[in-house]
Structures are given as C-alpha cells and as structure tokens.
Amino acid sequence: MSTRPPGMGYRPALDGLRAVSVVTIMLFHVPVSWVQGGYWSVNVFFVVSGYLITGLLLKEYAKWGNIDLVGFYLRRARRLLPALLVMLVVVALVTPRIMDNQTPGTIKGDGIAALFYVANWRMIITGQSYFEQFGSPSPFRHTWTLGIEEQYYLIFPLLLIVLLHVFTRRRSWGPTIVVGALALASAVVMAMVNTPGDPSRVYYGTDARMQDILVGAVLALVLHRMGARRVAALSRHRRPLELIGWTAAVATIVWFLWIPADGWVFNGGFLLFDVMFVLLVLSVELAPTTSIARVLSTPVVVWVGKLSYGLYLWHWPLFVLLTPERTGLDTVPLTVVRFAATFAVSAASYYWIEDPIRRGSLRRRLGPRVSPAFSTAAVGVAAVLIGVSATGVQLAPSARAGEAQAATVGSGDYGVLIVGDSVGFSLGYNFPKEKFPGVAATARVNFGCGTAEQHLAFNGKPQKGEDQEECNTIFANWRDGMQQTKPKAIVWSLGGWEVFDHEVDGKVLEVGSPAYAAYLTARLEEGLKALSPSTAPVFITNVPCYHQEKFVVAGQDLSSDRNDPQRGKAVNAVLDAFAAKHPDRVHIADLDSFACPNGKYEEVVRGKKIRIDGVHYSADGARGFWEWLMPQIKKVTG
Numbered sequence: 001m002s003t004r005p006p007g008m009g010y011r012p013a014l015d016g017l018r019a020v021s022v023v024t025i026m027l028f029h030v031p032v033s034w035v036q037g038g039y040w041s042v043n044v045f046f047v048v049s050g051y052l053i054t055g056l057l058l059k060e061y062a063k064w065g066n067i068d069l070v071g072f073y074l075r076r077a078r079r080l081l082p083a084l085l086v087m088l089v090v091v092a093l094v095t096p097r098i099m100d101n102q103t104p105g106t107i108k109g110d111g112i113a114a115l116f117y118v119a120n121w122r123m124i125i126t127g128q129s130y131f132e133q134f135g136s137p138s139p140f141r142h143t144w145t146l147g148i149e150e151q152y153y154l155i156f157p158l159l160l161i162v163l164l165h166v167f168t169r170r171r172s173w174g175p176t177i178v179v180g181a182l183a184l185a186s187a188v189v190m191a192m193v194n195t196p197g198d199p200s201r202v203y204y205g206t207d208a209r210m211q212d213i214l215v216g217a218v219l220a221l222v223l224h225r226m227g228a229r230r231v232a233a234l235s236r237h238r239r240p241l242e243l244i245g246w247t248a249a250v251a252t253i254v255w256f257l258w259i260p261a262d263g264w265v266f267n268g269g270f271l272l273f274d275v276m277f278v279l280l281v282l283s284v285e286l287a288p289t290t291s292i293a294r295v296l297s298t299p300v301v302v303w304v305g306k307l308s309y310g311l312y313l314w315h316w317p318l319f320v321l322l323t324p325e326r327t328g329l330d331t332v333p334l335t336v337v338r339f340a341a342t343f344a345v346s347a348a349s350y351y352w353i354e355d356p357i358r359r360g361s362l363r364r365r366l367g368p369r370v371s372p373a374f375s376t377a378a379v380g381v382a383a384v385l386i387g388v389s390a391t392g393v394q395l396a397p398s399a400r401a402g403e404a405q406a407a408t409v410g411s412g413d414y415g416v417l418i419v420g421d422s423v424g425f426s427l428g429y430n431f432p433k434e435k436f437p438g439v440a441a442t443a444r445v446n447f448g449c450g451t452a453e454q455h456l457a458f459n460g461k462p463q464k465g466e467d468q469e470e471c472n473t474i475f476a477n478w479r480d481g482m483q484q485t486k487p488k489a490i491v492w493s494l495g496g497w498e499v500f501d502h503e504v505d506g507k508v509l510e511v512g513s514p515a516y517a518a519y520l521t522a523r524l525e526e527g528l529k530a531l532s533p534s535t536a537p538v539f540i541t542n543v544p545c546y547h548q549e550k551f552v553v554a555g556q557d558l559s560s561d562r563n564d565p566q567r568g569k570a571v572n573a574v575l576d577a578f579a580a581k582h583p584d585r586v587h588i589a590d591l592d593s594f595a596c597p598n599g600k601y602e603e604v605v606r607g608k609k610i611r612i613d614g615v616h617y618s619a620d621g622a623r624g625f626w627e628w629l630m631p632q633i634k635k636v637t638g
Contacts, residue, residue: 013284014048015305016296021045022308024256026315026342030335031550037259039130039203040252040273042145043212045312047277049149050216057160058224062170067161076153077375082357083313083349084146085382088115091139091317092389098321101430101619102612103390104138111386114143115379117150120204129200136612139317144204151206152213176221179214186211187271194266202266215274219282235286245283245292251276310346310354318342325609325618404446404470404477408485412438416633417487419478419531422447423616424493424541430622436630444481446474450497451523457501457508458558475530487536489633491589492527495543496615499567500558512570520571524578528586537636539629541591542575543568547601547614562615565600568592587636594628595621 021041028038061067092111096103104110106126113122123130123144130141160175167174190208193201202208223231235241255273259265265273284293295301304311315338322338324330329337366374405425410433418428418441428443448454449471456463482490498520501510509516531538545568551559561567572592579586595610596602603609610621617625 011285011288012302012305013288013293013296014052014281015308016298016301017044017048017280017284017305018308019301019304020296022311022315023304026311026319026339029316029319030338032335033550035257037255037257037261039261040255040259043270043273044252044277045145045308046149046209046212047216047274048281050152050213051220051278051281052216053153053156054160054217054220055224057157058220061160061164062224067157069157069161072157073153074372076150079354079358080146080150080309081375081379083310083354084114084143085378086349086353087313087317088140089382089385092386095139095317095321096390098326099136102136104136106138107140108387108390110138110140110143111389112383114140114146115383115386117147120144120147120206120209123204124201129198130203137320139320142312142316145312148206148209149213152210156213156217171225171227173225176218176225179221180218183211183214183218183271183274186214187268190270191267199261199266203261209270211271212274215271215278216281219278231286238287238290241283241287242290242292244279245287245290248276248280248283249292252280307343307346307350310349311342314345314349315342318345323612324603325612330603404444406442406444406481408440408442409433410436410440412436412440414439415485415487416441416489416491417481417485417536418443418445418491418493419481419527420445420491420493421450421496423496424491426612426616427491427493427622427625430617430619432623432626435623435627439630440485441626442481442485442487444477444485445493446470446477449474451492451494451527452498452500452502452520453504453523454497455503456497456558457503458561460501460508462503462508463558475527478527478530482531482534487534488637490531490534490536490538491629491633492531492538492540494540495568495571495591496546496562498571499543499546499564500561511567517570517574517577520574521578524574528582535585537587537633538585539587539589539633540575540579541589542572544592544595545599545601547611549614563601587632589629589632591625594625 021044024035025038025041027035028041031038057067057072060072088111092107095107106128109126110119110122110128113119119140122128123141128138128141130144159179163175163178186208189205190202190211193205193208195201226234252273255276259269280292283290284296287293288297318341319338322334322341324334327334327337407425407429409428409431416439418424422445425443425445425447428441428445431439431441433439433441451474454471499511501508502516502519503509504519507515509519528538545565546563548559548562550557551562575588579588595605597605601614605621606624608618608620608624610618610624612618612621
C-alpha cells in the first residue's frame, strides 16, 4: 500500500521496506530454518502504517482544522476491503473441497471474524496458537494482523482529534507525549500479560501490539511538531541519516534472521525493535537520495512492495493448501511453486481489484448512491458464503492444548477405545468404519498431553509453559471413557511427548537414564490403573521414527529431540519391560515396524504418505494402521 507522509511526496523506499518484510514473512511461513525471526516483519507493517496514517490525519487537520472521519473510514475500506472479501470467499469455498475432513473446524468462525476485523481476538478466545499447532492450521490465521490494524484505524483518529483539540497550540508536544506514553503502556501490558510457554495471547492482542503502530505514529507527530523548516534542515544532514539508515537496516535483517520468539523479547524487545526500525523509516523519508533509500527504491523491489498487501493476504492460505502431500513436491521445488502461485494471484488482485477500486472505478460505474449500498451488500453476501462454505464436509475438530476431545467413528457392537495423545486422536478420527462395519472406535484424548507429565526439558533446562490443568486429569478422562464405552480392546497411543527429557520434582530426568525409566514406568502403571478393573487387552503403540520439521515451545525448536531415534529406542525399552510385567493384559503394537519398515523415516510407505507432518497420521495412514492392527486385536480378543 502506498500513501503519502505529511507534506511529502510518494516515497518508493517505504514500498521497498514492505517488500523485504513480506518476502521475509513468506520465508518464515515456509518455514525456512535460517529465518528464525520472520515474525518481526509484522512489526514493520505496523510501524509503517502508524507513521503514514498518522501523517495523513495530521496533514488533513492542518489544512482543514478537522478530520473527516467518515471519509477516512471509507477510504480505508475502499483500499483494504475488496481484496480481503475476494480472498475470504475464495478460500472459504475452495478449502473444504481440497482438504475435505482435514479442514480445520474453526474455518467458518475464523472467516467471519476476519471479515469483521476481529480475527486476533478470536484466535485468543479459541486458543489458536501462532507458535504451536496440531494438524492443519486455519487458512485465515494470518488475518489477525488485519484485525489489529483496522482496530487502530477505528480508534486512533478519534483519539487524535481529542488530543489536537485539547492541545491547541500547533507546536505542542502534548499529543506526542500522550501517544508515546500509550506505546510504552502497551509494551508494559505485553510484559505483564505474557506467560512463559506459548506467547500467543500477547502476540495476537491489540492491547499488547498497539505499541508497534503507535511508535510509527510518534514519528509522524514528532515531524509534525518540528514543522517543515526544521524537518528540511534535518534532512540536509545526509551522511548521518545514511549511516543511521544502514545501521538500522542491518540490525533489522539480524532480527529477521536470528532473533526468535524467546521470553526476553516480550519484555521490551518489541518496543526496542520498533524504535530501531522507525529510525530506518526516518532515514529513507528525510534522505531519499542516500544509498540505502536507493536500494529500497529499486523498481522490482518497489513492485513487490506494491503487491505486499495481496502477497500477505494470499500467501498463507496457498501455503496451507499447497502441501507436499497434495503437490508431490517438497523443499525447494515446493517453495518455488508456492511463491509463484502467491505472486500470480497477488498480481491479479492488485491490477484487477485493488488498484482500480482505489482509483474509484467502482464508484464511477455504479454512481455515488449505489456504490455504498453495493459495498454493504458485498459484505453481507461474503458472510453468508463463508457461513455455508463447509456445508456437507466433516470438519476436523479444533482443540486448544490440554483440552479433552472425544470422537466416535462407527456404530458396531465391538468397541475399541483409543487413549493417549493427539496422534491417537488422528488414528481414531480417521478410523475406516466401512472396512470394519462391526467396530465402534472412540478416541478419548487430551490434545497436547502425553502419558508423561507436561514438564519438558531441553538441553538440560526445563521448558516453562502454561500450567495446563487438563493435562493433570488425563487419567480421569480415560476412566470416563472406559465407563461410557465398555470396550473390547484399548489402544494406548504415546511416544511423541515421552521422548523428551522431563523435569520431575525439580530435577531434569534424561531419557535413557534409570531415573527416567522408573518415572515413566510409574506413569504407565497409573495409566493402566485408570483402564481397570476392565480386563480388556491394552495395545500400547511403541515409538516410531519421527520427522517433524519444526516444533517450537517457548521460542525453542524441540524437533531435534523428538526426531532422535535413540530416544525412541530408550522409551521402547521401557514399554517392553512394562508389557513383560503385565503379560496377561498389555501388548506392544510395533508401530515402529509399521511406520518405518526400513528402519528410518520415509515420506511414502507402501505407496501412501501415511503422516501429514512427520508425527500425526493422514487418513491413508490411519487406514493402513487399522488394517494392520485390527487383525492383531481380533486375534487376542477372539
């Protein structure tokens, strides 16, 4: 988006900043391992928006002595809403047809929330983490940023009008001080509200993220307070401004590449980045002929910046839909296809929708009276289409970490209860009832909870996270499942969490140590007790090979531990000993031999891609699993 700062012409370097930022966040979402801090790109958009919008409002107030709120809101809607409507409707209609029963159960609510610019608060309320996820994420998850920006557009002009009427002297520092204090207060909120573990609450929250936009607003207010003469005098200091620009640019790239979502950044780190980046904005604005400004004003870079809104809108849903499973591609070829598709759709959006409507083509064709009514009707039609988009499609369940979930597939008299973790749920949810018509498979799990307690450790250090009380009651959930289903057999899924070191009573127990073996055995005994006094045989799936590309907890990627085959072998040794201790009840289902027949992870097994993310099972994988396991169960139960 290109807007004019107060008293200045169009600055292509700002579009250049958007270009670098949107490409960075696209790489982050691939994900590319060397872009650890791609989420800082969102700060760039917020800071630039705060600066430009505040400058526009100040310029209008200086010229007319007031701000036309209705006109401002209509201009914002004309610029942003048409492309959003098209994306929401197309994605809402297409996604269920492509993803089928893997379509996230939140898709309709997410789409409606995005339409009315409250997606960020919906993500918070429904527990959709930006940093951790199970299965397929919502194709509308990225619209949380639009919610924050639109909430700013709604509230900030009103605040600015009040401040300009209270501080009537043109050269008053009052508005700048108040807005700066609000930015600082927002940073304080982020630090106070954030809890260790998953920081999604403060990452999504308008209260905690408003600091980014307000820092840009402060720059606009400072330049307005200085006046044209002083700004012109400052802009003559070309060399210092160039040095400031390059320093801030290099620092920004460093943050993009190497500063992850770790605990300290939520205690002032966001404000620090914003202040650092706003110096880059100051540099390219006041000294547009410096080398840093010229680099950012390169035509191809500026062109990407002009497409940045469309690129941001379309990249995430396309990335969600264009998976290795659906395209048959992986790594670099898949990334090339994703980028090519995103640029093609975004260019079409810009040239056929965004730019023509921004220039008033719709208003000229429909007339000043019909155009507003048409726009209102378009929003209503979009809401209806999103609401009915998934009709007839069985949506995948959605659950926040720790939340208990139950699903029954089939209606036969032969009951199979699946307990354990989300991997077990993926197996139960995809149970092939047409293959086993006499079986009713019920999955009864707590998402994000293992048989071992959720006190993980990594590199010898405990990973602090939110206290999920539900994880402390998983065995009670299993007992309820036993009473309700009275199963003939039980499948106990574990391994995905048990391969991690755990903190127990203040000590870190390492997988493979006698202390950890004793701890895990005690948890297994407690779980077996929850599945008693029934005599139904228990089939514990051992730990297969894993190949999870990324698993972030508290800003740290723990996938290396989950993928370590030696950890799996150590846990399997504990499971074998436990089964030997209970030979009449416990059986080991050798999942490792099923999922990893050649002793290592493979994308395709027996002609099918059996796991969607290197851990959880696809529909084809679940079908193959049950075709492999059910004969074993029937052999034991008779």
